[in-house]
Each structure stands twice: as structure tokens, then as C-alpha cells.
Amino acid sequence: MNTTEFLAMQSEYSAKTKGAKDVIDASFPLLQKALKDVLPNFDQTVFGLADFGAADGGTSLELMLKTIEQVRSTQPDLPIHLNYSDLPENDFNAIGRMLNNLDGKGMSILGKYPHLTVSSSPVSFYHQILPPNQLTLGFSATAMHWLEFAPGNIRDHVHIAASQDEEAKTLYRQKSHTDLVKILDHRANEMQSGGYFLLVNFGINDKGQFLGNTEGVHMFDRFYNLLSQMVAEKKITAEELQNMNFPQYYRSKEDYHAAVADEQLSNQLEIVQINDLHTPCPYREAFRATGDEATFVESYPGTLQTWSYQVFYVGLSKERSETERNTLVREFFTRYEQDIRQRPQEHGMDYIHHLVLFKKK
């Protein structure tokens, strides 16, 4: 068992997001491209490496170790600093445990790599996280599709990507642009001239596909339909459903180009490359390969709750007790699980990502 497998086993979050790990692995070639450009002429005193929206750090660990080893292969004594950041509510103790127990037997990342230092920052990527000019190679996976906040209610859906509400679509598109410019402006301040930032992000591809909406499967439509049923049954109110809005935006390639063309960024950043990435749902793939429906029905729903529970909870009226709100969200997920049991073939959540490689001018 290698380090990453060990960590995936240890970490509940990482286990529930096996797909995220597959995506990160697919990103290594772009990081290698950046390293190939940066390393030969590197003249800064510290190589700064960072993972933004790192959660427990489990999914990106192998990528980080590979990157450190690549830097080491040409610059054996160059100081490297690795920073993990996420929202203040994140479990930073889990990151510390991982860094100090790489192999499950107490092997520390500091013992493994001399001249490496590490830190974590309980700071959202909507703020500047690192001091200026200290970031050589930044990385963020499946995090920056989260808007700072939902700019308004979506009248016909829970997710703007699946909505036909033109007014809301304009509002979310504008907010997405402002937010992306803000995020990238902070990263540009952190980056060294000639440094790179690889943004691996949920998006909408040229076929119009996005998370869970491929091959006739429409995850967000299922969410909305089941919630509408709960409204029809007077379990929740229409107003509550209105207030359930994923504060997310799945950007197109054009959206990234528009961001770096913004006057705030045009002198700072350029896009080197944008790749499409379609990652088949690992749960459904295993189900197709083995035919093991029971495992699918049991394991797949967990991967959804981690990132959607809070959105449904927040939409429910504050006049309800916390217990009542939790009970209702759990009832929604129970209905969703029943739906999966009834027609397992029609479920699954393919990932649609863009891999966007930015360079600091």
C-alpha cells in the first residue's frame, strides 16, 4: 500500500472523494510543464508551493510529493515551503497529522525532505493568504467554483448551471466574473514573476456538460425534482426551495479568458493552457465493472452529502429548530437514496473539469 492509498483509507473526506483524487493525478503533466519552465532559471531563495482549498490535504499529497521530488532532482538544497489553506472551519489538525505521519508509522514529511518547511493558513482564497512574491507554483483542485456567496435566488432550480432563469443567470455570471478576478488578483500578488498557478476547477465544457449532467444523467435536476415533491407534499415551503441555491458557478473556457482580460489582471497573468477533463464517476464505473449494485447504492450517496448538505440546510427557514432542519435534509437524502435504489443505472456523477494553467508575467 503506498502513501496515498494509506491516506485515502485513513481520511473519510478523501475516501468519499476518490474522484477528486483521479482528477488531481490527471493534473500532474501540466504541473510538470510549469516546473520544466521554472526550474532551469529559478533565482529566488525559496520555492513556494501551495494548495488552496486543501481540505485534509489527502487528495493532493501524492502530487505535492512528486512536485517536491522534481524540484529536488535539479535543486537538491533549495528551500521549499509548502502551504495548505482552506476555510477557517476546516480541520487543520488533520493536515498536521498527515504531514507528520506520511506512512502511518510516524514518518514526517520534514524528515523525508530536508530544507522543506510547511504551514497551513485558516484563510479563504477570497483573501490574500501568502505574503507577496512567495508563490512559485500554486495549485487548487475542485474548490474555486464556490462563489463568495449566492448573489440571489434561482427561481426554477437549485443550481444556476441547470437553470433557465435569465435574470438569475446574468446575476450569477457577473458574480462569477468578479469573484474569479478577485481570487486571481490575490494569487497574482502572491506569485513570483514567472511563477505558475494551476487551477483545476469544475466547469461547463464545449458540449454543455457539467458535474453529474452527462450521458442523460441529471443530478441537479433530480435534486430539484425531489425537493419540488417535498414542496408539493407541504414538507417544506416553496420559499424554502427558492432559498436553496448552490453558491457555485461552472465556468466555461471563455470565462477564464474574460477574467485575465479584465484590466485588474491583464498586466499580471496570462493563460498558458486550458485542458478539458471528463472523469467518469468512480462509483458508477465500479458498479458497471462488477455489477455490485449494493455497494454502489451504499457508497455513492455519501460522495454527494459532503458538499451539498449545507446548501439545503441553509435554505430551510430559521424559524424551524436545528433538529427539524437536520431531519428535513436527512429526509431529502433518504428520498434521493430511494431514487438511486429504484433506478441505479440512471445515477452517477461524472466530473467535468477545466485544468487552467496561469503564468505570472
Place this chain on the structure above:
Amino acid sequence: MNTTEFLAMQSEYSAKTKGAKDVIDASFPLLQKALKDVLPNFDQTVFGLADFGAADGGTSLELMLKTIEQVRSTQPDLPIHLNYSDLPENDFNAIGRMLNNLDGKGMSILGKYPHLTVSSSPVSFYHQILPPNQLTLGFSATAMHWLEFAPGNIRDHVHIAASQDEEAKTLYRQKSHTDLVKILDHRANEMQSGGYFLLVNFGINDKGQFLGNTEGVHMFDRFYNLLSQMVAEKKITAEELQNMNFPQYYRSKEDYHAAVADEQLSNQLEIVQINDLHTPCPYREAFRATGDEATFVESYPGTLQTWSYQVFYVGLSKERSETERNTLVREFFTRYEQDIRQRPQEHGMDYIHHLVLFKKK
């Protein structure tokens, strides 16, 4: 209620170590002295501030905020980076909560001070924690008297400062020198030229006094005597008592001068000033002022357990179950509390510190 009082209330660790807070407050004049020297000619891009052995960050917060404000008063836009480090087992989530809730109402340190970034590092001060040349002003309070490990058993005591065992004393003195040189060598690597490190550390003063051993009160002797009673009663074995050794060393002023004279450090660091600090036990002082014996007996013992429990636990035989070992340590503390109840006037724990201000050449 000011920020610090709020935090002291919130944080159990900080409340139990009110004395530590008093010590930190007494250190501000030396930090001001360092700032007065550093600020007028500061030509680095980032002002690096760090607290080594920070625990939950509660006790040093006011000092850090005062320092940030002093930097801001002359350099309003200078980027400042603040790092908190402690052992990997420390609760880093508590530090994040504090930084994001300065006033208990969600005020963030980042909102309060523009151009400030923060991080924490789950790394012992026996390692390099920050990248080279990034530390302008380092601070550590009541942490670096801990040796990397106990270099051997003390035959006649639990603490080397109270021992007459010449062999052990030599062993601990040598280990203390090696450890201090190692700690300071890492700090010197982190420091910018002209930067400062203020080490506020338990020590032994010119009168031979040290923690809890002033005014006829001998805390460590009480520890040893009560444990010896438990040996006599066959509650624990003589071997177990032998294995209870505080991995600590209370250094004299000469020990600090010897460290910077070591060939590893002599080209890097100089001592600018060493101050003595005698902080009366805050629990006993309150008891003397109010005569409230009940509060003293109830609140004082808690301040001891935080840092001594583990030493007693580790000494007990591994052949005992965890439950048995915990029960025995609790029995020891119960006996200690009985002793306090029987003769409260003879208890108390004055702090004896040195404030050592180092400068990077």
C-alpha cells in the same frame, strides 16, 4: 471586556496559565526595543513575526496585536506575516478560531489589519519551521525549557533543577547546551540579518530560585516526596519513580552566553540583553489578597496538571493498562490536592524567567 480577557475566558488553556500571560505582558518593552532598532531601516519585503510554542495563541495575542500596530504606525502598507508553531499534537483549529473571531463576534485579524497574512506550522522548534531569512521578530514564551528528550534518569528527584545527582546533572547540562544551540541555530537560519528573537524562558536566577521553588515553597520537592510515599506504600514501584523525569532544563544566564559562544552560533547571533523576571503565583496572590482559600484550593492545582500529567504517566510501566496508569496519576494529583488543602499557605508557584533578546548578526 477587551480582546485578551475575552480570549482568556474562552480558552481553558489560557485560563489555567494566567501567569504565563502576565509574563508575556512584561516582555513587551524588550520587543519595543527590538522594533525601535529594526523599523527605521527595514528594507525587506515582508515583516516576519512568529510565536514558537504558541499553544492556542491566546496568551500572546495582545502582544502580537501590539507589535503589528507598532509596525503599522511607521510602515502602514508593509506586508506582515505572522506564524504560530507548536508540536503536531497541538490544537491548531483553536488558533484558527481565535484569528477569525478576535472579539467573539466574528472579527477577523485579516479584516482588522490589511496586508497581514497568517499561518500555523505543526512543527517542533527543534526543526526549522520558517523558510530562511523570513523572520524579523521571533517570540517564544515558556516553551524552550523543554528538552528534546530526557537524557537519562535522575536518581534522587523528578526534576534536575532540584537534584543532587551529579552524574545526571552533567548529562542534563550537556543536553541542554546541545538543544539550545540546535534551537537557536534553526532560529538563526530563519531570521533576517538584523532581526531579533525574544526568548522568554523558565530559568534559574542568581539566587538559585526557579519555578515553584521560592520563599520556602518547593513544588518539585513536594512532587518527589508524594511520589516517594506512593513507592513506600507499593502503589508504584521505585523503578517507575526513577522513570519520571521532567525533560526540562532551567538555564542560567551563563548558559545563554555559552550557547551563543558555541562555534555553531558565534557568527550568527549575539545577546543584546538578558532580564530577570520573578512573577508571583497569581493564584496564591489572589488567595493572600482575598483570603478565599476555597477558590485557591480549587483553581491552583489545575495550572500544574497541564504540563506535568504526561511526565508522570510516561514514567509508569507500560505493563499496566492505560486505565491503571491514568488512575495512578489521578491519585497522585488527589494526594497533591489534599496536601494543598492541609497547608494552603505553603503552596504556590512563582515563575522565574529570563527574557533573552537575541539579534541576528
